[in-house]
Amino acid sequence: SIAMRQDILDLIERLPKEVQNLLEAVSETAEEEECSVYIVGGFVRDLLLSVPTQDLDFVVEGSGGQFAQALMRRIPDGKLTQHIKFGTAQIIFPDGSHLDIASTRWEHYSFPGALPQVEESCLRDDLFRRDFTINSMAICLNTERFGELVDYYGGKQDLQQRKIRFLHNISFIDDPTRMLRAIRFAERYHFDFAKETLDALHTAIETGVLSKLSVERFTEEVLLIFREVNYLAMGQILVESGLFKAWFGKELAWNFNLDDAENSKDWSINMRWLVSVSQMESAEIGTLLERVILNRSLRDETIAYVQLRESLMERLTISEMDRLLNKAPKEVVIVLARDERFKVRILECLEAGQRINMSLDGKALLQMGLKQGPEIGEILDRVRMAWLEGRISTSEEEQGMARQWVNTQR
Ligand code: CTP
Structure with a gap:
């Protein structure tokens, strides 16, 4: 409607200037290339919720690659990468942020969890293959229609009613990462699941859909959760829903229930991770590490944590302890100092270390x-x-x- 369009124009006007300029550049490029272009997905969702968003995803009715090349003339400091096979292009800015351009397309999943195969198709289909209604809206950027909302699947209503609802009931089979995404969005925005979506999530967990997911993609999704402000609530749902149990093959002693949850807001990802595994036995952490592929620093810290914890269970002299604490990553020491069994000894050792006033060299x-x-x-x-x-x-x-x-x- 016209009123809606005006609302969207107002929301766009409140965005950072760089983002507005970018939308303008895309709009002008669309006129030049004589094709329709839309901004889609998370950007539209976050715009309507008035929360900041990171990534910009565009859909072009036509050739995404050609559009990206034309757009580059207006974004001289961007770096263009094209994925011809998938009909997509990406422009990366010097500050590391990026925008994605896709051609309208229909993705067939040849087997669950596989990479999408691509065929040309129209916007409606492009939006239909997405995960949730709130992520399935588009805004047209062509001059004549600038700010027009395209909402085939009731995304706006679900945003208003605060619902996470999938578009079709094989969504989680198409792409099991959506199970984790559903939990992430629900807790990020404090939304509920629509009933069918919740049922489907449980069915998917029970029927072992997760086994179709690669360890890499699973890990990636889990670590995205650890970046979220509300990661503790998300973690609890991953445990309570049985999703983690299904993936790891047994119940692990995850620690997402903190007394000092407030502090966790300022913690690094590594710190959050270490705290969340800190109630597991060494063997459990071993099981965990077999089912995720962590980056080097996170893996090394997890192993350093287990090793230092085992050493601390032994009787150590203060100088042995001093040596171990000095060698371990700082976050590992902080997490172990939260453990009632070691707290007093670690603090004593650190304090003794601070009293050292060596002038000798x-x-x-x-x-x-x-x-x-x-x-x-x-x-x-x-x-x-x-x-x-x-x-x-x-x-x-x-x-x-x-x-x-x-x-x-x-
Ligand atoms: N998408 C999807 N299924 C997935 C991943 C993504 O349907 N498994 C679609 C959604 O429409 C989503 C868009 O692709 O909005 C972009 O994905 P992504 O950048 O991962 O998510 P955002 O929605 O932008 O979320 P975030 O705010 O976490 O970046």
Whole structure:
């Protein structure tokens, strides 16, 4: 309707200037290329919800590749990548953000979880192959129709009624990542599931649809959840729905129920991850790691966490502990310091570490007459240990101790 169109124009006017300019450039390119162009998916959803959005997805009725090339003339600082096979193109900006251009198309999934095959088709079909009604709207950007909402599947109504509703009931079979996406959107916007969608989600979990999903795509979706402000609520649903159990083959002791959930807002992804696995036994974390493919840093930290936790269960001297804590990634130490079993000992050790006020160094030892060699490192280690254990507490005592050891070495 005309009123709706005006509402959308108003919403667009409130967007950052760069985004408005970009929509303008796309609009002008459409006139030049004489084709219809729409902005679709998450952008439209977030525009209508008045929340900020990241990615821009365009659909061109015609050749996406040719359109992208024409658009590049108006975006000189972009970098164009084309995926001819899928009829899509991507333009990446210097700040890392990007926009995607697709040709209207119909994707046939040759087997569940596979990459889409492409055929030309019209906008209605393009929108129909999407995951949820709230993600299936488009806004036309051609000059004459600029701001016109295209909503074949009731997306606007579901936004208003705060519902996550799939477009057809084999949606989760077509693409099992949508099970995780459904949970992510529901908790991100505090929406409910439409009844059929919730039923289908449960059926999909029970009938083992997840087994069609690759470990890579599953991991990717799970890590997207850890980026969300509300990841704790999402995690709880992944556990309660049985989705995680279905994927990992057994119930793992996930920890998404935090007393200090407020703090988690500022945590890094790695920190959030480590806290969420911190109630699992080592063997459980082993099972977990077999069913996800983490990036290097997350995997290394998870393993470092298990190793340090096992070491801390042993009886350690304060200097052994000091060495281990210094070697471990900072986040691993922070997460272990939240564990009641280790808290006091870790804090004591860190405090002892802070009281160390070493003025001695290798050069000082050489001046005392020690020869260059491994003994220098050994003596420095022993002096640090003496500080930690409280056997020395002043520079004079430190000097005296070092001198004594230097003399026995000579
Ligand atoms: N989409 C889909 N099925 C998927 C992934 C994506 O139908 N498994 C469609 C949806 O229409 C979605 C669009 O592709 O809106 C873009 O996908 P993506 O960028 O992953 O999601 P956004 O909706 O933009 O969500 P986010 O805010 O998390 O980026």
